[in-house]
Amino acid sequence: MYILRVFSLILVTFSSFLSINAQSVQPMGQLINEQFAFAAKQLQVLDRNVPDSMMPRTFVPQTGSMVTSNTKWWCSGFFPASLLYVYEHTKDPTVLSIAKKRLAIQEKEKHYTGNHDLGFMIFNPFGNAYRILGNPEYRHTIDTAAMSLVTRYRGLIQSIQSWNSNKNFNCPVIIDNMMNLELLLYVAKEGANPQFREIALNHANTTMRNHYRKNFSAYHVLDYDLLKGSFVGKNHQGYNDESTWARGQAWGLYGFVMVYRYTQDKQYLEFARNIATFLLNHPSMPKDQIPYWDFDAPNIPNALRDASAAAILSSAYLELALYTQGKEKERLIQSAETILRGLASSEYRAELGQNGGFLIKHGVGHLPANSEVDQPLTYGDYYFLEALHRYNDWIINGQGFLKTNRP
Ligand code: GLY
Numbered sequence: 001m002y003i004l005r006v007f008s009l010i011l012v013t014f015s016s017f018l019s020i021n022a023q024s025v026q027p028m029g030q031l032i033n034e035q036f037a038f039a040a041k042q043l044q045v046l047d048r049n050v051p052d053s054m055m056p057r058t059f060v061p062q063t064g065s066m067v068t069s070n071t072k073w074w075c076s077g078f079f080p081a082s083l084l085y086v087y088e089h090t091k092d093p094t095v096l097s098i099a100k101k102r103l104a105i106q107e108k109e110k111h112y113t114g115n116h117d118l119g120f121m122i123f124n125p126f127g128n129a130y131r132i133l134g135n136p137e138y139r140h141t142i143d144t145a146a147m148s149l150v151t152r153y154r155g156l157i158q159s160i161q162s163w164n165s166n167k168n169f170n171c172p173v174i175i176d177n178m179m180n181l182e183l184l185l186y187v188a189k190e191g192a193n194p195q196f197r198e199i200a201l202n203h204a205n206t207t208m209r210n211h212y213r214k215n216f217s218a219y220h221v222l223d224y225d226l227l228k229g230s231f232v233g234k235n236h237q238g239y240n241d242e243s244t245w246a247r248g249q250a251w252g253l254y255g256f257v258m259v260y261r262y263t264q265d266k267q268y269l270e271f272a273r274n275i276a277t278f279l280l281n282h283p284s285m286p287k288d289q290i291p292y293w294d295f296d297a298p299n300i301p302n303a304l305r306d307a308s309a310a311a312i313l314s315s316a317y318l319e320l321a322l323y324t325q326g327k328e329k330e331r332l333i334q335s336a337e338t339i340l341r342g343l344a345s346s347e348y349r350a351e352l353g354q355n356g357g358f359l360i361k362h363g364v365g366h367l368p369a370n371s372e373v374d375q376p377l378t379y380g381d382y383y384f385l386e387a388l389h390r391y392n393d394w395i396i397n398g399q400g401f402l403k404t405n406r407p
Contacts (some may be wrong), residue, residue: 005199006186008155008310009274009312010043011383012159012377014238016206021041023368026405027262028050028337028396029396031215031246031341031344031350032101032174032391033088033089033342033385033394033397034344034384034407035091035344035349035385035388036085036086036089036313036388037090037092038287038349038352038359039082039086039359040086040090040092040094041352041382041386042350042352042353042359043079043082043083043095043098043179043356043357043359043401044094044095044098045352045353045356045357046079046097046358047102047356047357048197048223048304048306048355048357049066049356049357050066050068051068052059052081052101052357054069054070054104054177055068055070055071055073055075055076055078055079055102055105055106055214056068056069056356056357056358056378057069057073057075058356058358058363058365058375058376058377058401059355059358059375059376060370060375061361061375065324066356069156069381071105071106071108071109071121071186071234072109072112072117072121074115074117074120074254074313075120075209075377076106076109076121076240077106077109077120077121077122077123077124077126078101078124078125078127078378078381079127079251080099080106080119080125080380081124081127081128081382082101082102082378082381082382082385083098083099083102083380084099084111084125084128084132085128085385085389086221086275086385087099087132087388088128088132089279089388089389089392090132093315093323093347099129100188100301102125103125103126103129104145106121106122106125106126107141109121109122109145110122110148110321111144111148112139112144112145112148112170113129113148113152114152114164115151115152115162115163115164115178116149116152116160116162116163116177116180117150117176118146118180118183119143119147119149119181119182119183120179120180120325122135122141122142122145122183123142123182123183123186124286124382126138126141126142126145127182127183127186129143139190139335142183142186142187143187143192143193143261144264145183146183146184146192146193146196147193149180149183149184150184150195150196150199153203154171154224154226154404155185156226156229157171157173157224157229157231158182158203158205159173159177159202159204159206159221159224160173160199160203160337162172162174162176162177162221162237164196164220168236169221169223169234170223170224170226171224171225171226172222172223172224173206173208173211173221173222173224173231173388174209174220174221174234174236174250175211175219175220175221175248175252175255176220176247176248176250176293177207177253177255178201178203178204178207178251178254178255178256178258178259179254179255180253181204181258181259182258182262184196184197184199184200185197185200185258185259185262185263186262188200189262191376197262197316199369201259201263202260204255204268206260206310207255208230208391209253209272210222210255211233211234211252212252212275213351214353214379216274216275216277216278217244217249217278217279217295218248218249218252218275219233219234219235219237219241219248219374220232220234220235220237220238220245221234221235222234222249225374233342235248236368237366237367237368237369238295238296238368239298240289240296240298243294243295243296243297243298244294244295244296245293245294245295246291246292246293246295246306246309247293247308247309247312249275249278249279249291249295249304249309249356250309250310250313250316251310252275252314253275253276253279253310253313253316253320254273254312254313254315254316254319255401256268256269256271256272256275257269257272257316257319257320257323258319260272260323261319267361269323272316272320273324273328274283275333276316276320279291280331280335281312284296284310286301286305288339289310289313289314289335289338289339289342290306290307290309290310290336290339290342290343290348291305291306291310291313291362292306292369293305293306293309304362304364304367304373304374305363305364306360307343307360307361307377307380308360308363308364308365308377308379308380308383309364310339310342310343311339311343311360311380311382311383311384311387312379312383313336313339314336314339314340314343314383314384314387314405315336315383315386315387315390317332317333317335317336317339318332318333318336318387318390318391318394319331319390319396320332321394321395322394331365333395334335336391337386337391338343339387340384340391343360343384347362348360348361348362349352349361350376352365356376356377358376358377358378358381359381359384360376360377360378360380360381360384361374361375361376362374362375363375363377363380365377
């Protein structure tokens with residue numbers, strides 16, 4: 001009798017342990033719905049904090065000040081692009097009307113040729129707008145932006161020049177530029193100009209050849225000599241010139257996976273896999289997969305994390321998982337999920353009305369310049385939403401690209 005009682009006690013304790021554990025892990029579908037419902041309210045707060053002629057840039061929690069930008073700032077497209085993901089998921093008409101208001105002020109930048117960021121500035125917002133709303137005007141905006149971007153192509157170095165020459169650089173090409181190639185690949189695929197594809201692939205090939213070290217970490221900047229074609233590797237936003245700046249690695253990984261999507265050329269997929277393996281196995285990668293701002297920051301484990309790099313990585317891992325099988329696929333999905341759960345936790349996700357109206361806290365913009373350090377960043381929010389969207393469409397609903405066209 002006594003033995004029976006002890007046995008049933010053990011059984012009850014064990015089953016309540018199991019059910020507590022089961023309850024404590026929120027299903028991803030529910031988490032995603034909650035995050036989009038929250039974003040629909042929080043981005044309206046952000047909209048109220050930013051004049052209609054400007055775009056949000058960051059928020060300084062210590063002083064409570066909102067920092068805005070004009071529409072030429074490289075991040076200016078992320079706010080309307082984020083609103084469109086939120087509209088797509090929630091069908092909230094207020095969110096759509098804010099998105100349209102912000103698209104209207106951004107549209108003129110399709111003619112901008114002052115840097116390489118036309119992909120971020122135009123393709124992210126108008127690509128989403130065209131995919132979701134189908135207005136041919138948006139396609140026209142995208143095509144025009146692609147024409148602006150190719151004016152920066154430099155034949156001798158087979159690359160698009162990122163920033164204009166300045167006191168620090170002759171002809172800088174930054175790893176972030178891999179992201180802007182999607183604008184050209186998309187326009188070429190849609191039939192507007194096949195030459196844009198050649199330019200994009202030349203750029204990607206040069207990046208593979210020159211930008212990466214043997215261990216598959218990338219420099220932030222290559223500074224080219226436009227007469228000789230020679231270059232010097234630098235880390236403008238990283239800890240030092242030989243360090244591994246986290247967001248740069250995320251841009252590179254995302255970029256090569258995206259180039260594979262448009263080309264189905266296995267060399268880009270292989271390259272992306274090598275980058276992912278390097279990052280996932282890096283001894284400085286924390287358990288929650290939210291990287292330190294630089295993998296070589298001297299004060300790890302006390303160095304700041306960069307939530308924006310984590311958000312970009314989670315989105316990139318999910319796309320790489322689409323082209324991967326078996327255990328590696330599981331590992332990529334699991335890593336993306338770990339990041340998304342971390343970013344959705346109270347450690348990183350702001351409360352309604354806080355953080356200036358941004359979603360995610362603890363991004364690191366440019367630490368060596370002491371700019372946007374441990375603050376929200378518009379692109380952190382955008383790639384968080386994109387990764388949630390991808391997880392929902394690809395992992396939960398299993399729709400792949402056919403349904404969604406552009407992810
Ligand atoms: N240079 C763009 C970035 O901060 O990622």
